[in-house]
Amino acid sequence: MSETEKRKIRVFIASPGDLVEERRKFRDAITVLNIGFGDGANVEFIPLGWEDTLASTGRRSQGVINQDIDACDVFILTMHRRWGQYAPDAAPYSSYTEEEFHRALERWKKSGSPEIFVFFKRVDAASEADPGVQLSKVIKFRQHLEETRQILYRYFDSPESFLNEVDTHLRAYAKGELPKAEERDDAVVLPIAALEEVEKAKQVALQKTEEARQANDKAEIERLKRDALELQMAKDAAKLAKEGKIEFAREKFTKLVTETTNLRILYLGYEFFHRTGDLNSAFRVLEKWLTLSGAENKTEETAVAFGNLGILYRMRGDLDHAEEIHKKALVINEELDRKDGIAITYSNLGIVYEKRGDLENAEKMYEKALVINEELGRITGMAIVYGNLGIVYEKRGDFQRAEEMYRMALAINEALGRKEYMANQYGNLGNLYATRGDLDLAEEMYKKVLAIDEILGRKESIANAYSNLGIVYKDRGDVKMVEEMYQKAIVLFKEIGSPIEKEVTEWLRELRDGESSSEGDTEA
Incomplete structure (x- = not known):
């Protein structure tokens, strides 16, 4: 290849039939890359897929498609709900998409090429809880990739975010800056307090089961058994998440949050989806929570749900909605005279104001929260407020006072582990x-x-x-x-x-x- 000749990078995309728009975005991404990045890096990306075979032969010839897979430098597999078209002539594989992936994988095992990227479009928790044949195969495939850790995979939410993933990964490939699959560490540790509540509830269910046995109340025995089973399943899911088996944990949590009416389990499920970046599922869990607790009811459970909902809106940058929801939580907490809840809500409102740049109101909220936390002797809350006040002081340019606040917060948290x-x-x-x-x-x-x-x-x-x-x-x-x-x-x-x-x-x-x-x- 001469110095002026561009390096050709052949990129094949495989997908079932439910990702038509994503396939278009794949080609859009390559067009844009070739115009800008490709010129600067002296590379040219060449898109390949069944569309090219159809254009040249007038039909979808798997033999020609396989030739493209054998010649490609990068193989991209993207999946959503479908496993792929039934392939009676592709045994032992059950779909052409599966055959294409394993053809690329076997070649990679022998020669280190092609580079393989796998992208999954997110599926809502309710669908995953009752997946059907096609989606079940996709879920099992995700779990297999997680267990073997040979191939990196990512999630995306929309055709636009898929385009961004293709752009990012192809740039990294061209520059030789890809991470290794074994470097991926997706362990998720859920809040200890939430796990303790689940364990307490499980022990109560077991104790009441024994009481129901003595009273020969068969219906109550069966109900309590189901409760105990759900609570144990939630503990098992949290353990899997901590071990880094996120796909297996997700499988359990999607079933749990769909079927349970236990708010402790819903809270644990919310934390799992929140911490794994599946904000859509986290929102749906809170919607169910509010349905069960009653959005109009002035209860602690409803206030907590509103507080978490406000945090999700803030994470998405919707500060107006976040403020509105936190104020709903504040009204309930004040009516219940729930001091710790009031302090937490003041802190959350302070963060919203700080994100807006309204440092005066942010400081007022934090000071109110601090007074209550000091009255209650709630040192964990005090530590949070110290840290938040530090951010306000830093933004005002008072670096010495900011560092004092950060150090005070750090000292408390270090002491508490x-x-x-x-x-x-x-x-x-x-x-x-x-x-x-x-x-x-x-x-x-x-x-x-x-x-x-x-x-x-x-x-x-x-x-x-x-x-x-x-x-x-x-x-x-x-x-x-x-x-x-x-x-x-x-x-x-x-x-x-x-x-x-x-x-x-x-x-x-x-x-x-x-x-x-x-x-x-x-x-x-």
Whole structure:
């Protein structure tokens, strides 16, 4: 190949018939890549799929398709609800899509090529709870990929987010910057308090079952047995999540949240979907929660559901809706004189105002929360407020006072062994040091965040740490590390549906545009 000749990268896409729009987006992504990135990187991506065979032969010839698979450099498989067209002539495979994947996989095992990417479009929890034949095969396939850890896979929510995934992964492939599948660590640790509540409820159910036996109440015995079984299943699902077996945990949680009327189990399911980035399923769990507890009822359960719903809206960048929902929670908590709930809601409202840039109202909310937490001796709540006040002071430029708040919050959380909240304060300190220009200390703090959150599986916090590390490396002029950090952050922000993904994507675009400009500035 001459120096001026572009490197050809042949990219094959395989999918069942329910992803027509995604196949169009695949070709759109390659067109855009070839116009911009391809010129700068001296590469040309060539899209391949059954459409090309149809255009050249007038029919869908699996033999010709297999030739394209044997010649491709990158193989992309994308799936949603369908497993693929029945293939009577493709034994031992049950569909042509499955045959295509395994053909690429066997070639990869022998030669290390093609690079294989697998993308799954998210399916709602209710459908997964009662999947049918086609979706059941897709779920089992996801579990197989997770267990074998040979092939990286990702989730996406829409044709547009699929386009972004194709763009990101093909750029990384062309530059030789892909992560290895075995490096993936998706363990998710659910809140200990929620697990303890589930265990307590299970023990109560077992105790009442014995009482029902003595009373010979067969109907009550059966009901309590079902309750105990559901609670044990929830514990098992949480254990699987902690072990990194997310697909197996998801299978259990989708069934549980669809069938149960137990609010403790729904809370655990909400936390699982929230922490794994499936915000749509998390929303649906809270909708069911509110249906059971009564959205108009002034109960603790309804207030807690509204509080969690407000957090989800904030994560999606819908601050007006978040404020509205948190105020509903506040009204209920005040009517119940539920002091801890009032303090929590003030803190949540403070975060909404801080995100808007309304530091005055944010500080007022945090101060109100702090007073209540001090009255109750609720040191965990005090630690949260100290950290939030630190953010307000930092944004005002009062760095000394901000650091004092962060350190106070960190000390409490270290004493209590609250890893999640320790990570929050390490992140806050990292931001402060970065603003001060102390890049070494900032990097140290962000890496402490990653060390904790990669164990806990907190995707939003991990993504923030990556993007913040990118800023540190940018200030140092380490362009390669900046791009790596931004790409990692973008992938995670996409998974959780965070609006910050667009901001970091823009930073990455500006970085790449800057690189392209500098390449043309070399003196002759």
